[in-house]
Amino acid sequence: MKNSILSIAFLCLSTIGFAQEANPTYDEKLAKSLNADEYGMKKYVFCLLKSGSNTTATKEESKKLFEGHMANINKLAKEGKLTVAGPFMKNDRNYRGIYIFNVETVEEAKALVATDPAIQANLLETELTPWYGTAALQETVKIHEKIAKTKF
Template sequence: MKKALLLAFIILSIGTSKAQETASVYDEKLAKELGADDYGMKHYVFCILKTGTNTTATAEEKSKYFAGHMANITRLAKEGKLAVAGPFMKNDRNYRGIFIFNVATVEEAQALVDSDPAVKAKLFEAELTPWYSSASLMEVSKIHDKISKTKF
């Protein structure tokens, strides 16, 4: 009987400590700063960059456009317009990368895409669609800066 009570106590203790570890504390100030709704979510625009139609650019031109592409990504992130960006690994769909724009409309995102030198040069083409996800994505850039030794 004592063993059964002890086992029950241990199980309840583990369950209670796990529940306390996973319980979240709502931070109203942070939610407002990030533009979160009651679910902690917000609207973004999701962009898939695909290989564009420009197949004649020289290596030197591509290098120049990609340098401008990276500078544009940095600028948009600093302005708070870009939540996440990154390349795809080699694939058979011609997917090159993604952007998750911190804007409310596809039209706003299109204007941001149009500011990218690699898109202007048609090295990439963009597909845009509204997207709903965690407002916490806006914190990714701050965290990334803390964990990256080498900067672009």
């Protein structure tokens, strides 16, 4: 009986030990600088951009608003608030693009989307939801700057 209990206890403890394997390439300084949790992950807010209700804007108005939209994207990226942004290809769901905000709450993301001229003019509408992803995603903007031959 004692042997059975000891065997079960040993099996449980060894399983726990194997399940939590240490990462030999772990960089504590980098993890802390990116606010990574023990899994290298963190909270973000995912934003789905869809076609808005404004269908009466002229081409000139739309062009000006989307120039402001791009300027706002660049501003938020430089501030470290926007980690990923990009358009969808043509689709039948009125999906226009995505943002992944480097903030923890939907309320913070709402304040950021409110600064976008195309959203203010209802050319675009948003859906926001909390998202959990790799903290390394924040490094994307720095890398992108090194590979973009032409800037927006």
